Amino acid sequence: MIKLFHFKLCPFSRRARVSLLELRVEHLLIDEKVWDRRREFLSINPAGTLPVIIDDDEDITVINIYAITEFLEEKFCFNHLQESLIPGEYGExxxxxxxxxxxxxKFYKDVSGVILRELIDKYYIKDQAISTSPNMDSIRIAQENLTYHFNYLNHLVSSRKWIAGDKFSQADIAAASHISCLDYLNKINWDKWEEVRNWYARIKSRLSFSDILSDKLPGFQPPIHYSDPDF
Amino acid sequence: MIKLFHFKLCPFSRRARVSLLELRVEHLLIDEKVWDRRREFLSINPAGTLPVIIDDDEDITVINIYAITEFLEEKFCFNHLQESLIPGEYGExxxxxxxxxxxxxKFYKDVSGVILRELIDKYYIKDQAISTSPNMDSIRIAQENLTYHFNYLNHLVSSRKWIAGDKFSQADIAAASHISCLDYLNKINWDKWEEVRNWYARIKSRLSFSDILSDKLPGFQPPIHYSDPDF
Structure with missing residues (x-):
């Protein structure tokens, strides 16, 4: 059995979850609020970061999304058990x-990481020595960056079927993981991004994504369009 | 032929170079100062980041260290032409x-990225609208973080032959790439870190590292011990 330590509004956790679902790998989810610095979790990953996978069959722990992505690819796709999420030849x-x-x-540093830090991390941080009110200037700058980066994304999905080419891949999962966190917080004005919206509608209608879209985080209410594939 | 666009004091470029040398892949180096925003380079990688590889044989461009690491592994190690730089089973x-x-x-964000931004990026940035004098407070905090992170590194190399286990790997190349940039700028007090020093001496005596240690960056003089494997 595979256990995935994750947080609902962490884009890297979302990518790990969607990858497991796309690869049809049975797994157990363990909600982890890294801000609590739970001793049992820190003994598994002293850095206290997400996501983390424990694979009982292999008797191994796989820490962070880079290692998880490549591990899943090696274990489930190299043997052609499942269709690859990094498909194609070297160039692809x-x-x-x-x-x-x-x-x-890049996108995390300029956009999603900033907005999640200001709205989510600060909500969960219990340490009163740290300012816990969101910095609205930082959020505004991140939203300006979003416009800039969505122009590039719009260009990509206008010229290709999926983000990296002809095939659905980890690039789509990565993009959708960040974007769905921002959309949960209602930070995307979809009227402005028709091509990205069409691509994201196709993502939302995938079975692997329906779990994520039905998640609720106490204290945060997503907008109505959030879980609607036909938005 | 493989062309590598790199910058001498970029840790990610260093990792790509050392990887090519470890894998005995013939290549041509192209010095790229990303601050110049050279049009020809931006047409290859619009994000303007390093490193970038052009592989003429495959007729492909491979952008950024993650893609380069896995590409080199797939092209030169999966067929057992060369010894893997990500050796072992799933867990390893x-x-x-x-x-x-x-x-x-993590280390780049807390330590090497800060020191390189303050001392190197600001030296090369021509745009006078941006402050070009190093922020000494930022450098001091990065050096405090270095102490904290070197404690962890010391623990790793005290309990293992190489950083990730029994075998030399990309983890050693990554660590040595960041550390060698900091050492070029004389930011490491080696007297404090005996175990890390012993590990780094073994790295420095590898053939793949001698090229890097003989590099000189105009305007910056490395300390005498920098290129000496017996330091």
Whole structure:
């Protein structure tokens, strides 16, 4: 059995979950609020970051999304048990990994990481020595960055079937994981992004995504369109 | 032929270079100062980041260290042409990738990325609208973080032959790439870190590292011990 330690509104946890569902891997979800610094979790991953997988069959722990992505690929796709989430030849695989990196590092740093830090992390941080009110200036700048980066994303999905090419891949899962967290917080004005919206509607109608879209985080109410594939 | 666009004091470029040398892949180096925003380079990678590989034989471009790491592994190691830089079974490979991630994201964010931004980026940025004098407070905090993170690294190399286990791997190359940039700028007090020093001495004596240690960046003079494996 595979256990996944995750947090509902963590884009990296979402990517791990969707990957497991796309690969039809049975798994157990364990909700982890990293801010609590739970001793049992820190003994598994001293860095206290998510996601983490424990694979009982292999008797191993796989920490962080990079290691998890490649582990799932090696264990379930190299033997052709499941269709690869990094499909294609060298060039196609490189393009997928370039875009995964772009979302997980660049987009996260400029947009999703900032908005999640200000609205979610600060809500959960109990330590009163740290300011817990969201910095609205940071959120505003992140939303300006979102416009800039969505222009690029719009360009990608206008010229390709999926984000990295002809096939659905980890690049789509990465993008949708960040975007769905922002959409839960109602930070995307969909009227402005028709092409991205069409791509995201196709993502939302996938079986692997329906679990995530039905998640609720106490204290945060998503907008009505959030879980509607036909939004 | 493989062309590598790199910058001498970029830890990610260093990891790509050392990987190519470890895998005995003939290649051509192209010095790229990303701050110049050279049009030809931006047409290859619009994000303007390093490293980038062009592989003429495959007729592909591979952008950023994640894609490059996995591409080199797939092209040169899956067929057993060269010894893998992510060796072992699932668990060992996951541990290597966890640590690569830890250096490239956590250590870079807290330590090497800050010091390189303050001392190198600001030196090269021509735009006078941006403050170009190093923020000494930021550098001091990064050096405090270095002490904290080196404690962990010391623990790793005290209990293992190489950083991720019994075998030399991408985790060692990642660590050494960040550390060698900091050492070029004389930001490591080696007297405090005997175990890390012993590990780093073994890294420095590898053939793949000698090229990097003989590099000189105009305007910056490394300390004498920098290129000496017996330091």
């Amino acid at each position: 695989r490189a393009e997928i990994r370039r875009l995964v990196d772009w979302f997980d590092i | 490979r996951a541990e290597i990738r966890r640590l690569v991630d830890w250096f490239d994201i």
